[in-house]
Amino acid sequence: DQQVKQNSPSLSVQEGRISILNCDYTNSMFDYFLWYKKYPAEGPTFLISISSIKDKNEDGRFTVFLNKSAKHLSLHIVPSQPGDSAVYFCAASGGGTSYGKLTFGQGTILTVHP
Amino acid sequence: ETGVTQTPRHLVMGMTNKKSLKCEQHLGHNAMYWYKQSAKKPLELMFVYNFKEQTENNSVPSRFSPECPNSSHLFLHLHTLQPEDSALYLCASSQVVASGGGEQFFGPGTRLTVL
Numbered sequence: 001d002q003q004v005k006q007n008s009p010s011l012s013v014q015e016g017r018i019s020i021l022n023c024d025y026t027n028s029m030f031d032y033f034l035w036y037k038k039y040p041a042e043g044p045t046f047l048i049s050i051s052s053i054k055d056k057n058e059d060g061r062f063t064v065f066l067n068k069s070a071k072h073l074s075l076h077i078v079p080s081q082p083g084d085s086a087v088y089f090c091a092a093s094g095g096g097t098s099y100g101k102l103t104f105g106q107g108t109i110l111t112v113h114p
Numbered sequence: 115e116t117g118v119t120q121t122p123r124h125l126v127m128g129m130t131n132k133k134s135l136k137c138e139q140h141l142g143h144n145a146m147y148w149y150k151q152s153a154k155k156p157l158e159l160m161f162v163y164n165f166k167e168q169t170e171n172n173s174v175p176s177r178f179s180p181e182c183p184n185s186s187h188l189f190l191h192l193h194t195l196q197p198e199d200s201a202l203y204l205c206a207s208s209q210v211v212a213s214g215g216g217e218q219f220f221g222p223g224t225r226l227t228v229l
Contacts, residue, residue: 002156034217043118043204043220044157089157101170102218104157 003027004092006105013112019077021108023090026071031094034102035064035075038087048075052094080112116140118221120205126227127195135190135224137205146188147218148180149204157204163188164210195228202226 005024013019021035031052036044050057050064050073057064063076077084087109091102118139127133139146148160162170163182177199179191188205202225206218 004156036220041222043120043206043222046217046219049217101159101162102157103159106154106156 002106003030004090004103004105006088006090006108008108009106010109010111013080013110015082015112015114016079019075019080019084019110019112021075021077021088021090021110023073023075023105024071025073025092027092027094027103028071029094030092030103032092033064033066033073034091034093035062036089036091036104037084038089038107044089047088077110080110082112082114085110085112118205118207118219120203120221120224122224123222124225124227126229127192128229129195129197131195132191132193134192135203135205135226137188137190137221139186139188139205139207139219139221141207141219143207143209143219144185145208145210146182146185147206147208148188148190149206149220151202151204151223153201160190192226195226197228200226200228 003026034049035047037047038044048059048062048064050066055066066073087107089107090105093102121136146163149157151157159172160174161180166182181189202223204223205221208218
């Protein structure tokens with residue numbers, strides 16, 4: 001049973017436009033959410049996170065939105081750049097003594113065209 | 115060296131071989147993790163170590179044996195693997211957190227192929 005789902009395997013966007021990556025989760029105990037970016041032949045790199053006490057967190061071109069009632073989060077990238085082309089993973093943690101255990105989605109491949 | 119390093123980057127082994135994957139973190143963290151990423155699947159947590167103690171074993175077969183001699187080093191000993199164990203094995207580290215929170219820093223991974 002996959003507790004974190006990214007239902008879009010891929011997304012293609014024009015440079016300068018907005019990229020919106022979506023993630024849904026089923027475990028209501030999750031209280032911290034993260035987005036990671038992964039280039040080929042590299043490990044995932046932390047991008048941005050949000051605690052369940054917030055509904056929005058912004059860092060430069062990246063904004064994460066959390067809708068707890070819908071168990072949904074999204075990552076907005078504005079404006080998108082060709083260097084943003086990568087695989088994006090959402091991850092969630094929480095639920096007591098989880099010691100930072102992360103549950104990952106299956107990833108969305110973002111391609112930003114010049 | 116900075117961040118999280120993993121060796122080797124690529125490994126091909128037969129089903130009867132014994133090999134080890136090594137991970138080292140230079141971040142002063144006290145939690146370390148092994149993940150497995152198979153094709154078209156999410157990253158799967160395998161093991162968690164906090165202050166050298168194993169706190170999570172995510173129902174991993176005994177042919178995978180982790181070792182954490184100190185907070186900076188983590189090993190994954192492999193023996194009698196199956197072809198379906200072929201995957202990217204990622205190591206990560208973080209500060210220990212009580213629950214939730216805390217970003218993990220990943221190494222580049224070891225691409226394992228079992229023949």
